[in-house]
Amino acid sequence: MLPSRIVIVGAGQAAAAAIDTLRRKGFTGAIALVGEEDSCPYQRPPLSKKYLAGALAHERLLIRPPHFYTEHAIEMHLGRRVTRIDRAAQRICLDDGTALPYDELLLATGSRPRALSAPGADLPGVHFLRTVKDVEAIRGDCARARHVVIVGGGYIGLEVAATCRELGLDTTVLEMADRTMNRVTCPEVSAFVQAEHARHGVNIVCNMRVRAIAADASSGRARAVICEDGTEYRADLVVVGVGVAPADEVASAAGLDCANGITVDEFCRTSDPRILAAGDCCIHPSPHYGRRVRLESVDNAFEQGTSAALSLLGTPAVHDKVPWFWSDQYDLKLIIVGLNHGYDTLVMRGAPAQRSFSVCYLANGELVAVDTVNSAKDQMAARKLIAARARPSLDKLADPNLPLRECL
Numbered sequence: 001m002l003p004s005r006i007v008i009v010g011a012g013q014a015a016a017a018a019i020d021t022l023r024r025k026g027f028t029g030a031i032a033l034v035g036e037e038d039s040c041p042y043q044r045p046p047l048s049k050k051y052l053a054g055a056l057a058h059e060r061l062l063i064r065p066p067h068f069y070t071e072h073a074i075e076m077h078l079g080r081r082v083t084r085i086d087r088a089a090q091r092i093c094l095d096d097g098t099a100l101p102y103d104e105l106l107l108a109t110g111s112r113p114r115a116l117s118a119p120g121a122d123l124p125g126v127h128f129l130r131t132v133k134d135v136e137a138i139r140g141d142c143a144r145a146r147h148v149v150i151v152g153g154g155y156i157g158l159e160v161a162a163t164c165r166e167l168g169l170d171t172t173v174l175e176m177a178d179r180t181m182n183r184v185t186c187p188e189v190s191a192f193v194q195a196e197h198a199r200h201g202v203n204i205v206c207n208m209r210v211r212a213i214a215a216d217a218s219s220g221r222a223r224a225v226i227c228e229d230g231t232e233y234r235a236d237l238v239v240v241g242v243g244v245a246p247a248d249e250v251a252s253a254a255g256l257d258c259a260n261g262i263t264v265d266e267f268c269r270t271s272d273p274r275i276l277a278a279g280d281c282c283i284h285p286s287p288h289y290g291r292r293v294r295l296e297s298v299d300n301a302f303e304q305g306t307s308a309a310l311s312l313l314g315t316p317a318v319h320d321k322v323p324w325f326w327s328d329q330y331d332l333k334l335i336i337v338g339l340n341h342g343y344d345t346l347v348m349r350g351a352p353a354q355r356s357f358s359v360c361y362l363a364n365g366e367l368v369a370v371d372t373v374n375s376a377k378d379q380m381a382a383r384k385l386i387a388a389r390a391r392p393s394l395d396k397l398a399d400p401n402l403p404l405r406e407c408l
Helices: 013-024 066-071 132-142 155-166 187-199 249-253 298-312 376-387
Strands: 005-009 030-035 074-078 082-086 091-094 099-101 104-107 111-113 126-128 147-151 170-174 203-205 210-215 222-227 232-234 237-240 244-246 275-277 282-286 291-293 324-329 332-338 345-349 357-363 366-373
Touching: 005 013, 005 099, 013 030, 013 298, 066 074, 082 249, 104 298, 126 132, 132 237, 147 155, 147 232, 155 170, 155 187, 155 324, 170 232, 187 203, 187 324, 187 332, 187 366, 222 237, 275 298, 332 376, 357 376, 366 376
Parallel strands: 005 030, 005 104, 030 074, 104 275, 126 237, 147 170, 147 237, 170 203
Antiparallel strands: 082 091, 091 099, 111 244, 210 222, 222 232, 282 291, 324 332, 332 366, 345 357, 357 366
8 A cells, every 4th residue: 555645854866866756656645855955955966066166056956946846746844854753653853843744754864974073173164065055155265265175085075176276276185094085996096086186286195184273363264274293284264075974863863773874675664664765874785795885876866766766656676776976076087886895806997197097896706896087988888797797808808999898
């Protein structure tokens, strides 16, 4: 029996995908959407790139225009935060005292930036980047800043660094690990990306921990980032990008199983049969990789939002798509297909000096992941080969003149 009322908490890509799927598949029951921000669901990837640079209007971020939700009879509760899930009564409580009943509940609460545990992290001029309002605040400070320090050399930190350099700011990236993007790619790709940033004038300093952020005596704003070795880096603007954590607090308080995210099965169902979860906030089984994973990607949020909707409609489908991620920095498009954890063999296709190459990761002879830099054909072929558990010839893989799809 289909639910008559579905409530979706979170207004991001997963929520938008779920709403679109529910209505497209003919669901005529009530749907309520709750979001902490005042905006309809929007894309987050452009925030650290075109939107930060001022090259993209807010309307272009929206996944669907506002009238879409009106036309599809979506009950909108924007600018509202969920304070409690009452599982026994099947309702959620909002911060304005409203209680919303549900037959089925979908949690698509996403993730939150990890805090920087250093004195001065709350000073004016210190920012995190997760929302439109965050970016607008950063843009305001960019207009009067000359020196920016970015704490964290992951996707967000490097994308912001590239944008800041294009805006003409003196830019430094501080990374506590021995290389940038160390969690997601191999040393060879890290070295290439760091060299590209250096070529554009970005100062990247690895193996560097932040001790504190110092304030200007007259303005009270951030003026410098002080590191553990005593080095000071001048900063009119500080952007912190040290990772994110799943926004699973309300789910955990309600007694749902959580472990680095809300625990779900392959159909996006939680430990409560009437509650589902999708996107960055949940950790799910990956039949392909044989372990649980929590993925922070637009593609995964879209796919899980769709899968959750199918489960709500009584037509569940196993969520088991090979994940992929991307990052735009300057004129580079880095696309990562698959997960490289546990690889034992690495094969380079092409040369980084040509600024178009790929890196293939294998485990026990099976292709498990491929990183591509400005190599669209390889990344498209990689999705099919990884999904098929291909066992390519190493000699063929190493030949960049041979299409990746022909390397079996």
